[in-house]
Amino acid sequence: MSALAVERLTKSFGKHVVLRGVDLEVAEHEVVALIGASGSGKSTLLRCINLLEAIDEGRIFLADREITGARDVNAVRRRIGIVFQSFNLFPHMNVMRNVTLAPRDVLGLSKAEAETRAVELLDRFGLADKRLEYPDRLSGGQQQRVAIVRALAMRPELMLLDEVTSALDPELVAEVLQVIGELAQGGMTMVLATHEMSFARDIANRVCFLDEGRILEVGTPDEIFTNPKEPRTQQFLERIIKARRL
Amino acid sequence: MAIALGSTAVFFVVVAVAITHAPGWPEVRRQFFDWGEFKATFPEVARAFLLNVKIFCIAEVLILVFALVLAVLRSLPGPVFFPLRALAIVYADLFRGIPTILVIAMLGFGAPALGLSYIPKSVIFWGIVSLVLIYSAYVSEVYRAGIDSIHPSQEAAARSLGLSRGQTLRRVILPQAVRRVIPPLLNDFIGLQKDTALVGTLGAIEAFQQSQIDTNATFNFTAYLSAAVLFVAITIPLARFTDWLVLRDRRRRVAGGTT
Ligand SMILES: Nc1ncnc2c1ncn2[C@@H]1O[C@H](COP(=O)(O)OP(=O)(O)O)[C@@H](O)[C@H]1O
Numbered sequence A: 001m002s003a004l005a006v007e008r009l010t011k012s013f014g015k016h017v018v019l020r021g022v023d024l025e026v027a028e029h030e031v032v033a034l035i036g037a038s039g040s041g042k043s044t045l046l047r048c049i050n051l052l053e054a055i056d057e058g059r060i061f062l063a064d065r066e067i068t069g070a071r072d073v074n075a076v077r078r079r080i081g082i083v084f085q086s087f088n089l090f091p092h093m094n095v096m097r098n099v100t101l102a103p104r105d106v107l108g109l110s111k112a113e114a115e116t117r118a119v120e121l122l123d124r125f126g127l128a129d130k131r132l133e134y135p136d137r138l139s140g141g142q143q144q145r146v147a148i149v150r151a152l153a154m155r156p157e158l159m160l161l162d163e164v165t166s167a168l169d170p171e172l173v174a175e176v177l178q179v180i181g182e183l184a185q186g187g188m189t190m191v192l193a194t195h196e197m198s199f200a201r202d203i204a205n206r207v208c209f210l211d212e213g214r215i216l217e218v219g220t221p222d223e224i225f226t227n228p229k230e231p232r233t234q235q236f237l238e239r240i241i242k243a244r245r246l
Numbered sequence B: 001m002a003i004a005l006g007s008t009a010v011f012f013v014v015v016a017v018a019i020t021h022a023p024g025w026p027e028v029r030r031q032f033f034d035w036g037e038f039k040a041t042f043p044e045v046a047r048a049f050l051l052n053v054k055i056f057c058i059a060e061v062l063i064l065v066f067a068l069v070l071a072v073l074r075s076l077p078g079p080v081f082f083p084l085r086a087l088a089i090v091y092a093d094l095f096r097g098i099p100t101i102l103v104i105a106m107l108g109f110g111a112p113a114l115g116l117s118y119i120p121k122s123v124i125f126w127g128i129v130s131l132v133l134i135y136s137a138y139v140s141e142v143y144r145a146g147i148d149s150i151h152p153s154q155e156a157a158a159r160s161l162g163l164s165r166g167q168t169l170r171r172v173i174l175p176q177a178v179r180r181v182i183p184p185l186l187n188d189f190i191g192l193q194k195d196t197a198l199v200g201t202l203g204a205i206e207a208f209q210q211s212q213i214d215t216n217a218t219f220n221f222t223a224y225l226s227a228a229v230l231f232v233a234i235t236i237p238l239a240r241f242t243d244w245l246v247l248r249d250r251r252r253r254v255a256g257g258t259t
């Protein structure tokens, strides 16, 4: 059984075609890294999977059931967690409220149940003492960890992570990557767009190189990073390596 | 600070000297600033002013609710809701365009004259209805600006957690939007407090109407001063409170750094 399958997905904004027939299959407990230049369509792909964007053509399956054209999009979204580059915590709610909002309002958990669940997750990710803080009092790394916890509190079967460390100061990146590493070890199925190549290499079972709205190359991290077949993949990786050295 | 106080004092002394040396001053003083007359009219005008306060309070609550409904209607997406959106837009344009006093006159004199048994005849009722209709048009624009100022990523975050559109609006968008627009809302309510005097034109005995009655009886205009003092006593604290909120908001934004 596959956790997620995307078939011939096409998406454009007006005349601008962003995804040109993307195929992607993700097995249960698999971690797939999406790499590619900025503007190649990584975020759009993730947003389409979460039904945040209407797609033009193609089909998306979650646990072998089609979700494209689903009548109840909310029922689909509660099974998929997404974490954004810019955290997007609710600034008028404290950490506890941020995390318990959806479990209470969407899943119908009682306050006590939702808080038990939240406390457990916050403790696990080193945020126990931040329960009553408001987001603007947290560091970027803490905010992003809260955002991850907020998504996890829904007990999603699939997590989508969109460059979750790109907006962070370099010294805060590690704490967030560590959380994601733990999730992977716990068997969470994940699709993550990232610019952290060494991290992708460590954590991903498979790496997809996205180029101008197409998945140009798929392989194990070793295949992609040491032995890329496509010239454009090679170019992209060389550019990244150069940028890192400078 | 000292310079500011000093220059302000000098300014007022100059103005005061200019006014009190004007040729018509003794006459104006007798007509508008008669202490005996002030003491005599103030209690009565103050009692009438309670009606202004009552109209203000009732209208304010209704406006806050009705304007929010209008603003939400205007923010509904998609072609299905086009008629509702269009209706809300026409409404706002119309009631921001007609002078307040005209709406009050048309409804206040017109509605009771219809002679329908099932609608109230009280001019106070129709005065309040008019104020609610007019001010809701303005206040809904204020709310809407607040809703529009919330970044779409907040909606995306809420929807991605499985919250419905209504839940997103109620839990995430509106609480943030309303907080942002409290200062401009209070500004509108300063205007509303003053405009309660217009209900007096329908014959309701509020502060302005009462002072008019007093003036007509004594041919002395000091009663107007009583009314003015009462209005100012309410609107100035409201204005300072608004300024304070704006300032606090600005400080917070600077301290917080990000949005
Ligand atoms: N809401 C939108 N409206 C119009 N164009 C968009 C929108 N979102 C993304 N795009 C465009 O789609 C392309 C792919 O963007 P994105 O998926 O964000 O790429 P990536 O995440 O790989 O950087 C870009 O050219 C971007 O300008």
Ligand SMILES: [Mg+2]
Pocket (backbone or CB within 6 Å): A042, A043, A044, A162, A163
């Ligand atoms: Mg992106």
